[in-house]
Amino acid sequence: MIDYARVGADELLENDLRMLVRLSIAEDLRDAMDWTTVCLIAPDRQGGCQIVPRVDGICAGLATLDWIVDEFDASLEVQCLQQDGSPLVAGRPMARLTGNARDLLTCERTILNILSRLCGVATQTQRYVEKIAATKSRLYDTRKTTPGWRLLEKYAVACGGGHNHRSGLYDGFLIKDNHLALAGDASGPILASRAAQKALQWRGANIEQLIAPAIVEIEVDSLEQFRDVISTHPDIVLLDNFSIEELRTAVAIRNQDNSAVELEASGNVNIDTIAEIATTGVERISCGALTHQATWLDLGFDWFDETLS
Structure with missing residues (x-):
């Protein structure tokens, strides 16, 4: 069997991901600030969240989570609770993020946009397979x-x-x-x-x-x-x-x-x-x-x- 190379979580994927995150940051912040968060949340406030699927599916994109956080220069710790390619069960967390609450709020939408899209493609593919x-x-x-x-x-x-x-x-x-x-x-x-x-x-x-x-x-x-x-x-x-x-x-x-x-x-x-x-x-x-x-x-x-x- 002759075939093309499988796309993996390598430096080429990281490079593309980081460019998309930079665009997302530009869309949301435009060299300014998340004014709602700055107004209401103390700079030293700590918090945590779990990324939780609302429906069953297939996990994809967790390999990019550290890159997203790093591109935001966010003071957050990332803990992946699932692996890319594994089944997701509604209500069972796939990852946990803890740290600065302002950073969590600022990068929330970008993280969800990317992971939701990739998990959707993986889930669609699995149905066909x-x-x-x-x-x-x-x-x-x-x-x-x-x-x-x-x-x-x-x-x-x-x-x-x-x-x-x-x-x-x-x-x-x-x-x-x-x-x-x-x-x-x-x-x-x-x-x-x-x-x-x-x-x-x-x-x-x-x-x-x-x-x-x-x-x-x-x-x-x-x-x-x-x-x-x-x-x-x-x-x-x-x-x-x-x-x-x-x-x-x-x-x-x-x-x-x-x-x-x-x-x-x-x-x-x-x-x-x-x-x-x-x-x-x-x-x-x-x-x-x-x-x-x-x-x-x-x-x-x-x-x-x-x-x-």
């Missing part, structure tokens, strides 16, 4: 992500049991219909097989410039195109908006050819259709709904008086 658990198909995200949130949302997909597709245009070759059209000439688009051959040749000649594994994938939208391209043996062929019967036919053609090419179904994938798609024998199913249709998980701050604990 459950639908295909009895098959050999793997679930993949897409680049249909919130601008600026690409790695964070892909991290959440991984927490929910999904797989990460390419993180960016730098991350391999994915030849689509517009590439075929624009690489053609007056006689029409370039053949899918010719485009795949060019990408494979280019990869071989420029491998040192590329980020491993530099997958070559090509999108086709008909069985005729699929038959044209399968003999070139790209790493993956993406079957775009194929019917169930067309997917089964493509799998049969690939198997008859004894090819190692993996097949990816895309288009019209939702919670109601994914199970049947997986029965066709495709190895991969990509779904933009994991990110662009995920709803936030309802999380809250449950406060307690740290001075009395």
